[in-house]
Amino acid sequence: MIRKLLVANRGEIARRVFRTCRELGIETVAVYAESADPHVREADVAVAVDSFLDAERIVAAARMSGADAVHPGYGFLSENAGFARAVEAAGLIWIGPAPDAIEAMGDKIRAKKLAAAAGVPVLGGDETFPLLIKAAAGGGGRGMRVVTDPGALRTELAAAAAEAESAFGDGTVFTEPYLPEARHVEVQVLGDRHGRIWVVGDRDCSVQRRHQKIVEEAPAPGLRSRRELHRYARAVAEAVGYRGAGTVEFLVDGDRMYFLEMNTRLQVEHPVTEAVTGLDLVAWQLAIAEGRELPAEPPATTGHAVEVRLYAEDPAAGFAPQTGRLRAFGFEAPGVRVDSGVEAGSAVGVRYDAMLAKIISYGPDRASAIRLLADALRRGVVHGLTTNLGLLRAILADEDFRAGRVDTALLDRRLAAWTRPPEDHTVRKAALAAAVGSAFLAATSANVQPRIPVAWRNVPSRERTRTYRWGGAEYTVGYAGRGGRIESSWLPGVSVLSVDDQHVVLDDHGVRETYRVTVVDGGADVHGPSGAYDLHAVPRFPDPSAHLAAGSLLASMPGAVVAVHVAAGDSVRAGAPVVVLEAMKMQQTLTAPAGGVVTSLAAAVGQQVAAGDVLAVIDPGEPG
Structure with a gap:
């Protein structure tokens, strides 16, 4: 043992x-x-x-x-x-499985041949566009590219190979037809050392960004070919004498299904299978390694489970990775499991994957599980860096997702709607709570006359103001004390009922709302009925040196410079590659926003940069 x-x-x-x-x-x-x-x-x-x-x-x-x-x-x-x-x-x-099984399934080209030999349908390798380029040795969206233009194939193959080499130490890539409206469905298997294979249900993982899963659920909703899919998964596992926990992945296009790959390890999304079966898959991994035999049949699947992946990234900025220190972190809610790698105070850098946590809900049916998870995300608190929390909430609220109408291109079609900022009135109330809470803390901690009321002014007709930045917009909050209450002409119908060192209670046209406010350097962290906000204070007198030169190309994310395609003095055309950044094993090419001449180049291969750093200046006044 x-x-x-x-x-x-x-x-x-x-x-x-x-x-x-x-x-x-x-x-x-x-x-x-x-x-x-x-x-x-x-x-x-x-x-x-x-x-x-x-x-x-x-x-x-x-x-x-x-x-x-x-x-x-x-x-x-x-x-x-x-x-x-x-x-x-x-x-x-x-x-884990035997090394030979890992080797056989680790090479996706070889794995497809083994699956085909076992009678499992696979996608052909013909070059019918659109094409999907994939890394032979890896997964997780790294080294993957969709190519719609035959003229771009050579460039995209090189970029995919470079990313695969960086992520997996193997730059081998291959192509297969891209089916943008297919579903990504996978089957959990377990095998023991005695030749018994369990098929332990299935999961839908269709909601993806950059070919990496962000929402998973078990069982896969509305699957018409479940029995056949399970039969194919068993055939693949038996073909390599599989032992331990593994996952066989498929593309499902209506009644057609195609083998994608086999992951010879525990999957990120294994908790949804645990939730609907009652199994501890890690415990079974250990038991199988000790030689224990699987019972004749796996437990039946009951209820429904949904998992979302919380990432340190900005969906509205091309999913650029985000770095910083978490000032607050928590998703405590009944019926919800949280598997996290971080806690309040954790520093998040660019060295590892951007995933912070997985939040998993379980209910007697799909609608119940979605409702539980949506409420947990609304109550969740994350302060200190930008995450995809708002995107996850939007996905769970989407009518197509709730109806189970999902495919691998759903996120691309809905991204603009899913990343739309909340209504202005909601953000304004959070900003008012931040301003009043900050003023209260400043007043109570003052060494001189700490009993002066929060909104008191020498000139009563003038409101006090504070300006905050959130989501790329600025909010200048005005408020004043009138008749014993704090009110705001900036937010008609909203008044402040009470304020203390942690909470601000607002009255919005007769509806009472409580906001938790934590004042931090440069702003305030606010959590209210509609969720959490990091509000950054805008200084009254901006630093004049912060002005950027026209044509500045900024780093879209923190990371390392892995390629520079221009030199100072070069002429470039709009859309030409200038710098390639890498963070969390993903690469992003920054292109010239307009044609012109590179008048300044601050990027060098191997250099570590922060989001917003100026990498080059392209004079748009010159022809490119």
């Missing part, structure tokens, strides 16, 4: 595995590059590593700490057959 387990991973998956280990009485070992990460504190012992891709160092850490087993989690080395072999060669128990 396993006595002590090392998890060769970080973040929420490490914490998830540790949770099951505690329930089973198994000691735990963490590996880390940053000692402040929450998963480090939750392990019994921890060992530092320079990289989660350093197989030799991780095996050494297992032996140094006295671990007798290694769980890879997902990502990093989880589907690396060489790492699995190194673990077993060191006399340690590998929590």
Whole structure:
């Protein structure tokens, strides 16, 4: 039996595995590059590593700490057959399938051939546009490109290969027909060492951004071909003698279905399957590694579960990764599970994937699960950096999503509507709460005359004002004390009922609303009935040096410069590539906004940049 387990991973998956280990009485070992990460504190012992891709160092850490087993989690080395072999060669128990199975399914080109040989339909490799370029050795949307223009194929192949090389150490890519209106459906399987295969239900993962899942649910709604899909998944698992937990992924286009790939590890979205089956998939991974036999049949699926992935990114800015420190974080709600890799105070950088947490709901039916999850997201508190929380709430409120009418292009079609800012009146109330709360704190902490009322002025006819920035817009709040109440001509019909050091209570045309206000450097964090807002104070006298030169090309996200396609003095045309940035293993090409001459170039390969940094200046007055 396993006595002590090392998890060769970080973040929420490490914490998830540790949770099951505690329930089973198994000691735990963490590996880390940053000692402040929450998963480090939750392990019994921890060992530092320079990289989660350093197989030799991780095996050494297992032996140094006295671990007798290694769980890879997902990502990093989880589907690396060489790492699995190194673990077993060191006399340690590998929590996963046999290295040969990892190798067979890790190469997506080879995997498609194996699936076809097992009688499972696969997509052809013909070059019928639109085409999808995919990395042979990876997943998670990295190295993937949709090509609609044959003339762009060569450029996109090179870009996809570069991203795949960066993310997986293997730049091999291949193409297949792109079916934008198909669904992405996957089947969970478990196999033991005795040849028994379980098919443990299915999941729909169609709502994706940049080919990476953000909403998953089990079971897949409205699936007409469920039995056949499960039969195909079993055939793929049997073809490689699969053991442990794995997932067989398909594209479903009406009654047609095509094998995509097999992930030889635990999936990010495994909690929705756990919710509808009552299984602990991590516990079964460990039991299978110990040689335990699966019962004759898996448990039946009951109810419905939905999971959303919370990312540190800005959907309205091309999903640019966001960095910073979380001032507040929490999604406590009845009937909701939260698997997170962060907590209040955590620093979020560009070194790892942008996912902060997964929020999972379970209900007796799909509508109930969606309602529970939507309420948890409304009550959730995230302050300190931009996330996709608003996007997730919009998805759950969408009529097509609620009706189960989903496909892999749904997000692209709805993105503009889903990222539309909330109505102005809602934001204005949050800004008023921020202004009054900030004034109260300033008044009560003042050394001189702290009992002066919050909205008091020498000239009663003039309102006090504060200006905040949120969502790219500025809000100048005006308020004054009138007849013992604080009112705002800026928000007619809204008045302040009470204010203390944590809360502001507003009356909006007879409806009482409570806002929690935390004053921070440069603004205020506000949470009210409609959700959370980070409001940044705009200084009364802006710094004149902050003005940008015309034609400035700014970094759209924090990251590293991996390519520079121009030099100072070059003429460029509108849309020509200028700089390529990489963050969280995803690359983004910044192009010239207009034709002109590069008069200044501040970017260099290997340079770390922050969002908003000036990378180049293109004089639009010159022809390009």
